[in-house]
Amino acid sequence: MDHFINSKETIVREAIDGFLFGRGDTVTRLDGYPHIKVVVRSDWKKDKVSLISGGGSGHEPAHAGFVGSGLLTAAVCGEIFASPSVDAVLAGILAVTGASGCLLIVKNYTGDRLNFGLAAEKARSLGIKVEIVIVDDDIALPNDIQARGIAGTVFVHKIAGALADQGKTLEEVAGAAKMAASSIFSLGLSLSTCSVPGVDNTERLEPGMAELGLGIHGEPGAKKIRHQKAAAAVKVVLSNLEKKMEPKAKYALLLNNLGGCTPLEMTILAREITKSKISSSVQYLYGPAPLMTSLDMRGFSISILKLTKELEVSLLFPVSSEIWPEVKKLKSPKLVSMPKGLENTKWLASDEPVVRNLVLKCCDILEQKEKSLNEIDAKIGDGDTGSTLANAGRSLRQFVDQLPLKENAQCFLAISEILSRSMGGSSGVLMAILFSAAANEAKAGANWKDALQGGLQRVMEMGGAKPGDRTFIDSLAPALEQLQRSSNLLEAAEAARLGADKTRDMTSARAGRAAYVPKENLNGVPDPGAEAVALIFEGIAS
Numbered sequence: 072m073d074h075f076i077n078s079k080e081t082i083v084r085e086a087i088d089g090f091l092f093g094r095g096d097t098v099t100r101l102d103g104y105p106h107i108k109v110v111v112r113s114d115w116k117k118d119k120v121s122l123i124s125g126g127g128s129g130h131e132p133a134h135a136g137f138v139g140s141g142l143l144t145a146a147v148c149g150e151i152f153a154s155p156s157v158d159a160v161l162a163g164i165l166a167v168t169g170a171s172g173c174l175l176i177v178k179n180y181t182g183d184r185l186n187f188g189l190a191a192e193k194a195r196s197l198g199i200k201v202e203i204v205i206v207d208d209d210i211a212l213p214n215d216i217q218a219r220g221i222a223g224t225v226f227v228h229k230i231a232g233a234l235a236d237q238g239k240t241l242e243e244v245a246g247a248a249k250m251a252a253s254s255i256f257s258l259g260l261s262l263s264t265c266s267v268p269g270v271d272n273t274e275r276l277e278p279g280m281a282e283l284g285l286g287i288h289g290e291p292g293a294k295k296i297r298h299q300k301a302a303a304a305v306k307v308v309l310s311n312l313e314k315k316m317e318p319k320a321k322y323a324l325l326l327n328n329l330g331g332c333t334p335l336e337m338t339i340l341a342r343e344i345t346k347s348k349i350s351s352s353v354q355y356l357y358g359p360a361p362l363m364t365s366l367d368m369r370g371f372s373i374s375i376l377k378l379t380k381e382l383e384v385s386l387l388f389p390v391s392s393e394i395w396p397e398v399k400k401l402k403s404p405k406l407v408s409m410p411k412g413l414e415n416t417k418w419l420a421s422d423e424p425v426v427r428n429l430v431l432k433c434c435d436i437l438e439q440k441e442k443s444l445n446e447i448d449a450k451i452g453d454g455d456t457g458s459t460l461a462n463a464g465r466s467l468r469q470f471v472d473q474l475p476l477k478e479n480a481q482c483f484l485a486i487s488e489i490l491s492r493s494m495g496g497s498s499g500v501l502m503a504i505l506f507s508a509a510a511n512e513a514k515a516g517a518n519w520k521d522a523l524q525g526g527l528q529r530v531m532e533m534g535g536a537k538p539g540d541r542t543f544i545d546s547l548a549p550a551l552e553q554l555q556r557s558s559n560l561l562e563a564a565e566a567a568r569l570g571a572d573k574t575r576d577m578t579s580a581r582a583g584r585a586a587y588v589p590k591e592n593l594n595g596v597p598d599p600g601a602e603a604v605a606l607i608f609e610g611i612a613s
Contacts, residue, residue, distance in 0.1 A: 079151075079268050082128075083108060083151065084104055087100060087135060097391060098113055103162060106156060107158060107162050109125075110135040111144065111166055112140075114140075117167065117168065117169030119235055120172055120240070122235055123143065123144060123160070123164060123167065123175050123176070124137075124176040124228060125147030125149070126154060126155070129151045129152050129265075130364050131361075133224070133225060135148060137228050137392055138392070139392040141229075141388055141390035141392075142229065142395065143176075143232065145163040151366075152289065154182030154185075154186050157193070158190075161193050165199075168200075171240070171241060172199065172200030172202070173194075174241065176204055176227050176248065191203055206220035207252070208223030208374060209257055209284075209286065210258050210311060210312070210315060221287050222257055222325060222372045223257040223376070225363060226251060226323070229390070230251045230385040232390065233385035251376065255374055256312055258283070258308050259283075259284065259287075259292075260282065260308055260370055260372075261369060261370025263369040263370070264368065265365045265368040279297060281297070282295055282296075283296050283308070286365075287329070289366070289368070301336070305347065309373065312349075316349065316352060316375065321352060321353075322352050322354060322376060323378055324356050325357045327361070327363055327373070328360060328362075328371055329369070329371055329372060330365055330368050331366075331368050332370065337360075337371065340359060354378055354400075355399070355400065356398070357398055357399075362396070419475050420476075426477075432611050433610070436606055437461050437464030440603070441458055441460070442457060443457065444603055445457035450592065451593055459495060460603055463494045466489050467493075470489055479513040479519050480514045483506045483507070483513055484506070487505075488503070498600065501530050501533075504530050505526040505529070508528075508530070520551070524551050524555060527544070538570075541601075542600055542601065543598065543600030544601075545570045545573060546570040546598075546602070546604035546608075547601075547604045549569065549570045553565075560611060561612045564609045567604055567608040568605045568609060570601060570604075571597055571598070571601040572597065575594075576594075578590040
């Protein structure tokens, strides 16, 4: 996979400099490139306990993103997934530590423990007071294997940062940090490995599989499981975390994006947490947010922290970092009533077996062809034409027994309303216009064929497309014209197919999303809307 980098040798330095741009009043770095990459508070006076964390890069915004008032004093950055050197850690200690001493917050990986530990010994030999807290919140591994430190580490940053900011002693800060670390449990799940810049990466997960219990350095998960839906993913993670929870205790929960999940997915995961059986024990929700990522891994982790009064106060203590997520209470929003004027039209249902079967046949076709139409659209658009039309089919099927099937005008109007609410996007509006205009034509006395032709004319007026512009009109227009000439569905289907196939040779589009697609992408690919029209006519004609 390609990345937006200049070279793998300079990636971390350039990323730090990009992060620091515009933050000089609060955050800067030591002038120690290339080997020493340490981000520090520029407003720090060494008058309180300093907090230092860090490790390999690739976990952004951790750790540099949490340098600031109420959080870290310094972050020591290694290369991608590589622990920083002893000299780099020692430089960080010397740069920000005064008489009050410093606390090192270290994730439980061998390289981090050794390098931070040796740097601490060197600092102590210079007369500096240093304490270390090791975070091992991952519950994925067997008990006889050392647990890793993952996203729950940021809870320790927050709690220790609040106490240090209030002027607590090193012993008090370290004590609270260690208590918090022992009360945090985390577990992650991912649908992909991460892509390390400058390295040939091999995807080890088969389609339809997920890894449960993974670290943050691209290492394999504890086991592979079959991936189904967001609800199942959250359930399996929470069911493991629940084993660590006490029945009457209250918890803070952190929903962490491992880097590659979209905001849409993360909010769905958050919704599933609010519906889970542990939600009553969750006092505060942090996230969803990318806090400790694994480059672009398409996964998430959940961390829980058992609350005490002291930890709760520290969690709610204000911080300066805009990256720290706003805390949320798990309360359902109070819904606002719908405005008047949008009530569903009440149709007078009537049955007409031929029309009913026709509608259901169209629904069958749209649902069956969802995948193939999406595949066509993915070549020239956003890959959702099949899903959009399948949603329309499912909605029509749901309401078919409520439709006024004997009355053309009322039936067209009902279909217009259903499609406008179920399809979405411009295609839904265009179909709604077509059937709404057809309803008006039918009210004026037109037969069903003339009514649909009138609806198509209105679509062309409103949408601006015409035959030859590479849209569904290239298939629908000749089909309706043939129906008016012969009333023969087989001939209309042949005309629709011929029109759809012609769009394969149209290397320019003058309407729709294909108008923005380069010619070479269009060549040989039919317009998915035109293909859908042809499939419908072929299906009902057969």
